[in-house]
Amino acid sequence: MKKLLSLVLALAMMMTLVSVASADPLTASVAGFGGDVTITVELDADGVITAISADGSTQTPEVGGAAAATLNEGALAALVGTKLADVDTKAIDSVTGATITSDAIKTAIDMLKAQAGGAEAAQVKDGTYTVTVPGYSVTEQMTLNFTFEGGKLTNIETVTAGNTPVIFATVEERLYPRLIESQSLETDAVSGATVASSAVKQALAMAIEQAGGSAADWHTPIEKSTEVIDLDGYDVIVVGLGGAGMTAYLSAAEKGATVFGIEKAAKVGGNSTNTAGPMAINPPSRVEANGGQIVPPEDLLKDWAEYTTIDGQQDAKLDVVEKFIAESGETLDWMESYTFEFAPQMAAFFHPAGWQVWATYGGKNGGTKDDGYIAAIETAKAMNEKNDYMLELEAKELIMEDGKVAGVKAVAWDGTTYNIHGKSVVLATGGYAGDPELEKEYIHGVWKTEAMTQCDGAGIRMAQEAVNANLYNMDVVPVxxxxxxxxxxxxxxxxxxxxxxxxxxxxxxxxxxxxxxxxxxxxxxxxxxxxxxxxxxxxxxxxxxxxxxxxxxxxxxxxxxxxxxxxxxxxxxxxxxxxxxxxxxxxxxxxxxxxxxxxxxxxxxxxxxxxxxxxxxxxxxxxxxxxxxxxxxSTCGGLEVDTNINVIDTDGNPVPGLYATGNDSIGVLLASEKAYVTYGGAAAGWSLTSGRLAGANAAAYAKGE
Missing domain, CATH: 3.90.700 (Flavocytochrome C3; Chain A, domain 1)
Incomplete structure (x- = not known):
């Protein structure tokens, strides 16, 4: 009997050990500064931590990533042997300079405590709480007031934005009401305002803690829509509504095409609204005012050719450069015929020749660039009752039918899928400054950016996947x-x-x-x-x-x-x-x-x-x-295009109905591993001019002209 009892006990112990060893680790993820921070915890049968680690690989390596490593080696390692339920995250010191990542790690631990122990959510106290955190601005922090009533968030008030006003307006208009509706810190950031959105959510988490609650309780899942909507009958679909996309949309509409615009961010204009002005060679209106030619185009082309020659081989596509030089001035006058105003005098940049090739601009009657862009898109939309566009809609892939481009599949911020069918597509997604993997592959590492990072190479990837598009000078030095x-x-x-x-x-x-x-x-x-x-x-x-x-x-x-x-x-x-x-x-x-x-x-x-x-x-x-x-x-390499702005495939053939503009194709003007040309405004000029040409050509193709 004793032997039998000993055997039973031994088997029970073995089963317990197997159970503990095979138990799945607990994980929780919280949005940090650059992406999610994930905590993984392993527990024994008594809820004692046997292993714990933070994965901060999506954070800035020297700050957020280093903070995760520091906590792994210090405060988190010290928790081994402690019951998870007894961990006091408020006693864990944040790593200096990495508050967002540190707070995300602590919140994730609190989420795991609730997950393991089924703890009751802590009730926030009614009142208004003021929180200050760094935003996007380098000179002013963001201060917000959060009001709670009946345990719920009822109002968010901006005291100081700490962010670019026109971009932060999209956060106020979109993120604030979504947070109030969802009551969840899992609410997605507003595309094109990721830093500002993350700062708002960090501030809300701090306000919840001030109010006696736990931010961990506010990471409730948000259900996404599974609806699929088909939109049919468009001549031209424009993917991206920055500088290139705006002129493409307006130009196609002007030619009588039905046009649909897709914009991933919550505002139109993209990075083009942050640049001073475009290159515009000899705008007819300025030539007339000047009493003659301002810049000798043949001299400019010759100089451009010399700069883009490497070891005796011409790297830029000079026929496209020549087309750009010839059309860029026309673009300036064309834009002024709509909703924009340019400086009356062309200006020179740093180039030794001192050619007057660029001009600053804004909206009509002293308006901002953003005013001009919004007015241009609305003007184009009004040209046909079918014309439309959507913000916070992300293009995912090109729709192909019988081997031809036939539209774009896109997903909205709420999860709704849109299949937008059309006869031609203009890619204007702004290059790949928002894609770390492409940056590592082509431009020697991840660059800090003053750009809107929704420009993540989507147009380039979609064209490669759908039509085997050819890349051209992807390794040009970024602007x-x-x-x-x-x-x-x-x-x-x-x-x-x-x-x-x-x-x-x-x-x-x-x-x-x-x-x-x-x-x-x-x-x-x-x-x-x-x-x-x-x-x-x-x-x-x-x-x-x-x-x-x-x-x-x-x-x-x-x-x-x-x-x-x-x-x-x-x-x-x-x-x-x-x-x-x-x-x-x-x-x-x-x-x-x-x-x-x-x-x-x-x-x-x-x-x-x-x-x-x-x-x-x-x-x-x-x-x-x-x-x-x-x-x-921005980045400066992308897809190969010809003088019609048609995408070229790897066999050297133009792809009917597919066009690539702006920073999705500017590599054709430049040279491998060399810097952007210094005449002044070439990237902005190419965006506006290539967009105008592509929109017109896409409309003509769709209409069979």
Missing amino acids: SHIAQVYNIIKNDDLTKDQKAVLTSLVIDNSYPVIGENGKRVNDQIGMFFSFDCWAAGPTYFVIYSEDDINAFKTEGLKNANVPMFLAQGGTVEANKPVTDLDTILEVGKQYGDVYEAASLKELGEAINVPNITELVEDNGKAYYAVKGASYIY
Whole structure:
């Protein structure tokens, strides 16, 4: 009997061990800064944590990713052996400079506690709670008031936006009511305003906690629509309503076509509303006012050809360049005949020739670009009662019938699928600055962006998948006019003046400037650091010795450098001792902007530049690196097109009824691995002109003309 009892007990223990070993881990995901942060927890039979880890791989590696790693190695590792139900996430310190990621991790743990223990949701207390968090702006934080009544969110009020006003308006108009309706932090971000949306949800989570609730209880799933809607009978479908898409939509409608527009973001205009102006060669109205030709087109074409020649081989498609030069001026006058106004005088850019090739613009009667874009789309829509467009609608694939382009499948923000059928399609999705994988494949890594990242290469991928479209110069250097520290400090951890000092250090060409590719690029940086730092790649380091740093503390910076863009409002002076430099550098370290090492060799190891001793003179002392980034507006490679803006397949044939415009095809104007041309406004000009030409050609094709 004893033997039998012992056997039963042994079997029971084995079954318990098997049960514990085979139990599925608990996981929970919460939106962080760059994507979801996921917590995985393994528990024993008593609810004791046996393993716990945070996956922050979608976050910024040096900040959010580093925060996840720091918590994994520290606070989370310390939780092993603790009952999950007893974990107090409020006692877990957030990682400095990575509040969003840290809070997401803590919220995910609270979600797992509720999942494992079935805890009752904590009731929020009625009242209005004010929260301040960094938004998109680099000069102003976002402050919001959240009102709760009866345990529910009833109102959101903007105190300070901390974001681009016209973009944040889409958050106020769309995200605020959706949050109130859903009562869930799982509500999707507004496309085209991802950073602002994430900041609003972070602020709401903080307000819930202030009100005595738990943000973990507000991550309730949101049901998506499964409805499928067919829209038939269109001549032209325009995918993307930025600069290229707007002119394509207007041009096609003007030619009598029925047109449907698809825009992933919550507003029209895309990145084109953030640029100063387009290239426009000899607009007839300006030529007349000037008393003759402004720019010799043959000279411009010759210079363009020389710039885009590599090792004796012409890389740009000069017939398309010539077409662009000939048509860009016409585009300016055509746009003025509708809802836009351009500066009366053409202006020159940085090119040595000083050709007057571009002009700033806005809406009619002093309106903004956004005013002009909205008015243009509405004008085009009114040209035919069937014409229409939708915002927050994401194109997924081209519809093919009998081997021909026959429309676009798209999904709306609420999950509804739209099959939009038409005779031709114009791709105007803005390039691939929002797709990290394409960036890694073609332009040497992920670049910081000042652009709207809904431009994620959708048009390029759809054309490749559906018609085997040919790529052309995908590796052209992206448009970069901005340099700043890699992780811009947007809160009050530094004063404005302290931020100005840090920025000055990261744009100083009188000290070694080294890319992560292990190349020193000082000789490639001219008088405008921001326009040339792309030569180092997506990121770079400015190197300072311990002697340099000590001199700055007692004698001041040798140069007071102020950025052309993304300045944060502070003042920096040369030859004025920076007595608080240690504080500035220490905060910079916490944000991943500053590295310090006891020797030059150790610094190279820290920043992954092992050949640093070959690039910088070693004085045998400690060294510092200040990390900077080129902030880009757009990528410059894409699909091959011909002079009709028709997409070309890999066999060299034009694809009937398919057109690619703007940054989806600008590679045909440029050269592999070389920078964007410097005449002024070429990308904006190509967007507006290629869109106008493509819209007209698509309409003619659809109508059989």
